[in-house]
Amino acid sequence: MVQARPPRDEDTLVHYLTRNTGQNKSYLSDQAKPGAREARLRYRLLLSLDHYHLLEVEMQTGRHHQIRAQLARIGCPIKGDLKYGARRSNPGGGIHLHARELSFVHPVRQEPLRIVADPPPDPLWDEALRRLAGPAASPADR
DSSP states (O other): OBSSOOSSSEEEEEEEEEEETTTTEEEEESSOOTTOEEEEEEEEEEEEETTEEEEEEEESSOOTTHHHHHHHHTTOOBTTOGGGTOSSOOTTSOOSOOOOEEEEEOTTTOOEEEEEOOOOSOHHHHHHHHHHHSSOOOGGGO
C-alpha cells in the first residue's frame, strides 16, 4: 500500500542497489556501478483507497529492502515507511507492506510450494480486501 499513485498503472522497475549495512538501508542508482546489484520488480495498480494505492508486486530479484527502495524512488513510498520517505509513521510503527503470496520450489524435494497469507487486521487492509472481493472496480475506483 503506497501513499502516492504510481506514474503508470503497470511497470517494470530496474535499478542498481547498494546496501548500507551501517544504516540498514539500500540506495539505488539508474546505472550499474561497482558493488551495486541489479534490482528488478514488476508492479500493477490494483485499486485506490482514499489517499493510498494498493499495488501487486512481482519480485524478479530479491534484494535488501528492494520493494521499499524502488517504490520510494518513483515517488510512491509505502504507507508508514519513514526510512524510505513516508509522510508519517503508522500506529505501532509497522509499515503497510504485506507478502500476500509466496511461490518457490522446495530446495530438497524440488516441488512447487505456494504460501498465501491474509494481511494483518487493519481498517485500510480490510477495505482493500472488501473492494477486491466485490464487483469489478469501476474505472473511477482506479
